[in-house]
Amino acid sequence: METLIVNVLLTGLAVVVVAMALQRNLFGVVVLSGIYSFLMATALVALDAVDVAMTEAAVGAGVSTVLLLGALHLFSSMEAKPLHRPLLPLVIALGMGAVLAYGILGLPSFSDPQAPIHVHVAPVYLSSVMRETGVPNVVTAVLASYRGYDTLGETVVVFTAGAGVIALLRRRKRLKEKDK
Amino acid sequence: MPSILEHAPALQVVLPLAAAPLIVLVRSAAFAWAAASAVSYASLAIAVLLALRVAEGGAISYAIGSWQPPIGIEYRVDALSAFMLVAVSLTAALVAPHARRIVSAEVAADRVYLLYAMYCLCLAGLLGMAITGDAFNLFVFLEISSLAMYVLIALGPRRRALLAAFQYMLLGTVGATFYVIGVGFLYLMTGTLNLVDMAERLQAVEDLRPVLAALAFITVGIGLKLALFPLHQWLPNAYAFSPSMASTFIAATATKVSVYVLLRYYFMVFDPAALFDRLPTRELFLALSVAAMVTASLVAVFEQDVKRLFAYSSVAQIGYITLGIGVDNVDSLTGSIAHLLNHGVTKGAIFALLGGVALRSAGGAMSVQSLAGLGARMPLTALGLVIAGLSLIGVPGTAGFVTKWYLVIGAIDAGLWWVVAAILASSLIAAVYVWRVVEIAYLRPAPAGGRREEAPLSMLVGALGLVALSVYFGLETSFSVGGAREAAELLLGAQP
Amino acid sequence: MKDDIILRVAAKIVMPFMLLFGLYVQFHGDFGPGGGFQAGVIAAAAIVFYGLIFGLDAARRLVPDRLVEALVALGVLIYAGVGIAGLLLGGAYLDYFVLDAHDTVHGQHRGIFWVEAGVGITVSAVMLKLFYMFAGRGQKE
Amino acid sequence: MSGFWGHYTYFVTVFLMVAGLYILIARGNLLKKLIGLSVFQTSVYLLYIAPGKLVGATAPILADGYAVYSNPLPHVLILTAIVVGVATLALGLAIAVRIRDAYGTIEEDEILERDRSEPDADAEPLARPERS
Numbered sequence: 003m004e005t006l007i008v009n010v011l012l013t014g015l016a017v018v019v020v021a022m023a024l025q026r027n028l029f030g031v032v033v034l035s036g037i038y039s040f041l042m043a044t045a046l047v048a049l050d051a052v053d054v055a056m057t058e059a060a061v062g063a064g065v066s067t068v069l070l071l072g073a074l075h076l077f078s079s080m081e082a083k084p085l086h087r088p089l090l091p092l093v094i095a096l097g098m099g100a101v102l103a104y105g106i107l108g109l110p111s112f113s114d115p116q117a118p119i120h121v122h123v124a125p126v127y128l129s130s131v132m133r134e135t136g137v138p139n140v141v142t143a144v145l146a147s148y149r150g151y152d153t154l155g156e157t158v159v160v161f162t163a164g165a166g167v168i169a170l171l172r173r174r175k176r177l178k179e180k181d182k
Numbered sequence: 183m184p185s186i187l188e189h190a191p192a193l194q195v196v197l198p199l200a201a202a203p204l205i206v207l208v209r210s211a212a213f214a215w216a217a218a219s220a221v222s223y224a225s226l227a228i229a230v231l232l233a234l235r236v237a238e239g240g241a242i243s244y245a246i247g248s249w250q251p252p253i254g255i256e257y258r259v260d261a262l263s264a265f266m267l268v269a270v271s272l273t274a275a276l277v278a279p280h281a282r283r284i285v286s287a288e289v290a291a292d293r294v295y296l297l298y299a300m301y302c303l304c305l306a307g308l309l310g311m312a313i314t315g316d317a318f319n320l321f322v323f324l325e326i327s328s329l330a331m332y333v334l335i336a337l338g339p340r341r342r343a344l345l346a347a348f349q350y351m352l353l354g355t356v357g358a359t360f361y362v363i364g365v366g367f368l369y370l371m372t373g374t375l376n377l378v379d380m381a382e383r384l385q386a387v388e389d390l391r392p393v394l395a396a397l398a399f400i401t402v403g404i405g406l407k408l409a410l411f412p413l414h415q416w417l418p419n420a421y422a423f424s425p426s427m428a429s430t431f432i433a434a435t436a437t438k439v440s441v442y443v444l445l446r447y448y449f450m451v452f453d454p455a456a457l458f459d460r461l462p463t464r465e466l467f468l469a470l471s472v473a474a475m476v477t478a479s480l481v482a483v484f485e486q487d488v489k490r491l492f493a494y495s496s497v498a499q500i501g502y503i504t505l506g507i508g509v510d511n512v513d514s515l516t517g518s519i520a521h522l523l524n525h526g527v528t529k530g531a532i533f534a535l536l537g538g539v540a541l542r543s544a545g546g547a548m549s550v551q552s553l554a555g556l557g558a559r560m561p562l563t564a565l566g567l568v569i570a571g572l573s574l575i576g577v578p579g580t581a582g583f584v585t586k587w588y589l590v591i592g593a594i595d596a597g598l599w600w601v602v603a604a605i606l607a608s609s610l611i612a613a614v615y616v617w618r619v620v621e622i623a624y625l626r627p628a629p630a631g632g633r634r635e636e637a638p639l640s641m642l643v644g645a646l647g648l649v650a651l652s653v654y655f656g657l658e659t660s661f662s663v664g665g666a667r668e669a670a671e672l673l674l675g676a677q678p
Numbered sequence: 679m680k681d682d683i684i685l686r687v688a689a690k691i692v693m694p695f696m697l698l699f700g701l702y703v704q705f706h707g708d709f710g711p712g713g714g715f716q717a718g719v720i721a722a723a724a725i726v727f728y729g730l731i732f733g734l735d736a737a738r739r740l741v742p743d744r745l746v747e748a749l750v751a752l753g754v755l756i757y758a759g760v761g762i763a764g765l766l767l768g769g770a771y772l773d774y775f776v777l778d779a780h781d782t783v784h785g786q787h788r789g790i791f792w793v794e795a796g797v798g799i800t801v802s803a804v805m806l807k808l809f810y811m812f813a814g815r816g817q818k819e
Numbered sequence: 820m821s822g823f824w825g826h827y828t829y830f831v832t833v834f835l836m837v838a839g840l841y842i843l844i845a846r847g848n849l850l851k852k853l854i855g856l857s858v859f860q861t862s863v864y865l866l867y868i869a870p871g872k873l874v875g876a877t878a879p880i881l882a883d884g885y886a887v888y889s890n891p892l893p894h895v896l897i898l899t900a901i902v903v904g905v906a907t908l909a910l911g912l913a914i915a916v917r918i919r920d921a922y923g924t925i926e927e928d929e930i931l932e933r934d935r936s937e938p939d940a941d942a943e944p945l946a947r948p949e950r951s
Binding site: 101102104105106107108109110117118119120121122123124126127147148149150151152154155156158159161162163165166168169170172 | 199202203206246247249252253254255292293296297299300303306310318319322323325326329330332333336337363367369370371372373374375383389390391392393394395396398399
């Protein structure tokens with residue numbers, strides 16, 4: 003049953019992406035990308051990743067959509083017709099897909115408890131987290147403590163984006179008029 | 183203070199990392215410059231200290247948060263990463279403190295402090311990539327340095343900087359995402375993210391298909407970041423249109439650190455015996471490197487914009503660096519790794535000198551023709567360009583020669599005579615484009631009404647310092663070649 | 679939307695609850711889903727909501743640009759500072775065990791609390807700043 | 820759980836990645852490119868998260884009465900990836916806004932066309948500091 007729910011949601015994602023590629027009205031594309039994020043968040047809940055789902059809902063469906071709409075407000079809302087036949091991009095994308103498909107065929111099956119990721123490192127977090135940190139949400143404990151340095155980096159990434167947007171979009175004053 | 187020295191690996195990255203928010207908090211251009219200079223010098227000091235300690239006592243492992251690897255994130259300094267840390271921070275220490283004048287000439291006053299903040303982030307990201315022993319942590323620092331770089335490029339004075347930054351952002355993010363996919367495969371097959379642990383556990387992996395896919399994704403992903411031919415499309419415009427200070431720093435460091443990442447994965451994570459012999463990896467790298475060395479040099483010969491000319495030259499020089507992976511013996515890898523440093527200082531010198539030229543010219547594009555009469559107008563700058571140009575060609579007595587010497591020895595050792603021929607051919611083409619610049623600078627008269635004014639002293643000191651280094655590493659090779667050889671032996675698992 | 683009385687009243691009532699929910703997500707992250715990142719987004723959304731109803735300038739008066747930019751930097755400094763505190767107390771960088779002299783688990787709690795606070799501050803400030811910047815571009819001078 | 824259905828989550832992941840990359844490369848509109856990039860990045864989440872799921876397990880928040888939990892480590896990694904994704908999107912949009920200001924369009928062909936006709940235009944005519 004769980005597997006069925008996951009598979010249905012994933013199929014929905016694929017359908018939305020196809021619609022996104024075909025749609026030329028950018029407003030429609032942005033709305034579809036919001037739907038895509040919501041479906042993704044739901045799929046993540048079904049996959050037990052509640053923290054990730056909450057973040058994807060807030061960020062993917064919320065912040066990203068708002069940002070895209072805010073930017074769209076400044077642009078023309080129709081995409082121009084592509085000028086050339088997009089054959090090369092198709093070849094590149096399918097080539098990547100072929101390598102991916104080759105790789106995944108060797109991966110452990112879905113929900114295989116003997117897969118390497120379930121027997122190495124992760125069990126240590128699950129078994130010692132209460133003793134070592136006293137935090138029952140293992141994701142929070144790993145995020146903020148065991149791999150806290152990644153999270154420092156992640157905060158710096160957000161900071162970089164913030165400072166970068168300030169540098170790029172700060173309104174110019176009418177320069178130097180009084181100096182001249 | 184032995185206790186604080188114990189924490190040198192953490193401070194190496196944290197100092198520039200913490201400088202950026204401080205700069206944003208204070209919002210002053212003068213403070214930003216001072217802080218950026220201070221962390222650049224501090225980074226160099228720490229990197230030298232780490233290199234000395236590694237040379238004495240072998241690899242240093244530092245468990246962040248006191249969580250032992252592979253549970254927590256490990257910082258790992260070995261001969262290769264120590265070399266890289268010194269290479270990056272050395273150029274940083276010569277670039278940032280000396281860029282004050284050109285930054286305030288090219289960037290609006292209320293954005294100057296943000297440019298320095300981005301520089302600090304970029305430095306921290308690059309150092310973090312070089313020092314971390316964790317596959318995912320590497321991605322995080324890759325993104326920090328990349329995002330900072332996109333902003334730095336977009337701050338360029340001409341509008342083409344914006345498109346250059348955007349295109350680099352698309353390709354760079356695809357590259358980083360490819361890297362994450364590759365790491366995902368490796369993680370799913372080993373259950374760990376620690377690179378040392380991963381290497382051990384990969385040996386027990388039976389189904390190699392995901393590992394080969396990981397190899398492909400990491401190669402293409404990091405190849406995009408290091409401008410591996412033909413994935414270099416983003417590089418010429420990104421170098422040409424960014425502010426002078428940014429192009430100097432990026433040209434000297436960014437692609438080099440990506441090469442370092444590739445070397446680390448190829449020789450210390452993947453099992454070379456199992457993977458190199460199954461796939462034509464060596465042949466691929468030989469072909470791509472030679473193609474880069476020859477075609478990019480040819481493009482440079484016909485390029486009209488000076489910064490783009492030297493950017494294409496960088497693509498060719500990256501070919502020399504990746505050549506060592508293809509030849510795959512101690513001598514050639516020594517040449518490759520030494521070139522990470524040698525080309526860094528040489529190209530850093532050239533872009534720093536061009537920054538001085540930009541400051542004294544009318545602005546706008548810097549065509550090769552606009553260098554006319556440079557020998558008379560800015561004699562020291564022109565002389566510096568000549569010397570750094572000689573190092574690009576690989577004339578004896580310069581850093582570039584040392585690199586090519588080891589590459590040639592390695593290629594001869596491997597019986598690859600056509601590679602030797604390609605190295606010589608590429609050097610000849612380099613002589614052509616360098617001569618084109620020199621000829622215009624010395625033999626064409628300066629345009630009437632042009633100002634005769636040398637670059638300001640503060641900028642000259644940094645630029646000529648880099649020029650001096652590109653001669654110094656051509657004569658005194660105990661650090662450059664010595665460090666590179668130790669790193670190469672580490673990579674190949676040979677006993678020193 | 680500025681003139682719709684219902685929206686204005688609703689905004690004034692709802693906004694404190696959104697901020698409160700943000701705080702809940704921030705500090706309940708140890709026990710349920712959530713943490714500094716999600717809380718930061720929610721807190722920023724509350725101000726963005728206010729800005730959408732009352733106008734960008736009103737939001738800027740409520741939370742001025744200077745303050746937001748300072749907070750953007752402050753969060754990172756708090757996080758990096760926790761790491762430095764670990765160093766000064768004799769541990770490794772970001773070592774939370776040493777943050778409490780007697781009880782390592784308590785030290786972990788303390789460390790996680792402060793770094794999550796740092797994340798929350800930077801994320802909420804950056805999200806708000808993004809809104810200011812992009813919305814500000816839309817306005818005519 | 821083997822064969823086709825055992826790998827179904829992976830197949831969808833591959834499809835989403837291919838589609839995202841295709842939109843990114845094939846389309847000339849900068850906004851559409853960014854959305855393609857975002858789909859591409861998002862699809863990677865599944866590559867990490869789906870294998871972490873164990874059927875019958877619960878979310879990794881320890882509580883009495885549960886013994887089997889899904890793997891928390893991929894969740895942590897992907898949280899970071901989401902943040903990186905939105906940071907990239909924000910920066911990309913900021914650059915796109917500046918491109919629109921400077922060129923009057925966000926269609927790649929038209930931008931390149933304008934670059935050819937006017938290669939040396941300033942990024943922001945008013946922003947360049949005076950030369951001394």
